[in-house]
Amino acid sequence: MEYKLTFKDYNKALKKGHLMGLKCNDCGQYTCPPKIACQECGSTNLEAVHMKGTGKVVTYTVSYVPAEGRDAEVPYTIVMVQLDEGPWLMGNLTDVDPNRVDTELIGKSVKFALKMKVIPGDAYSIGGKEAEGSFARPTFVFA
Numbered sequence: 001m002e003y004k005l006t007f008k009d010y011n012k013a014l015k016k017g018h019l020m021g022l023k024c025n026d027c028g029q030y031t032c033p034p035k036i037a038c039q040e041c042g043s044t045n046l047e048a049v050h051m052k053g054t055g056k057v058v059t060y061t062v063s064y065v066p067a068e069g070r071d072a073e074v075p076y077t078i079v080m081v082q083l084d085e086g087p088w089l090m091g092n093l094t095d096v097d098p099n100r101v102d103t104e105l106i107g108k109s110v111k112f113a114l115k116m117k118v119i120p121g122d123a124y125s126i127g128g129k130e131a132e133g134s135f136a137r138p139t140f141v142f143a
């Protein structure tokens with residue numbers, strides 16, 4: 001089976017400020033972050049596309065517990081964003097004070113930050129080894 005957009009390529013694009021996804025040629029829906037098959041219909045007839053990077057906050061949380069080795073980062077705001085193309089994407093919201101976030105955030109328009117921070121993967125997410133350098137995390141700002 002052929003991967004139209006590997007996680008590695010998705011990550012590489014993120015670091016350059018591009019949000020990539022997959023468009024299904026059968027049902028027309030989008031999948032982001034990339035998966036092996038369309039998240040709507042399961043088809044593998046997919047093509048890699050640039051996502052607009054705009055959407056609305058569906059829910060959020062503030063993390064006060066750092067991943068291993070990332071104590072300096074907390075607290076930070078994690079948002080679940082419904083992209084305009086449909087899929088939900090988790091990322092960090094950077095232009096808000098994590099100590100002052102409240103439910104007013106839900107429904108707010110956000111956009112993928114072109115100038116994003118590249119954050120090293122934590123020990124858990126990279127399986128305890130340094131794989132392919134650092135991972136990029138989608139970062140959002142208010143639109």
Ligand SMILES: [Zn+2]
Nearest residue numbers: 024027038041
């Ligand atoms: Zn589909």
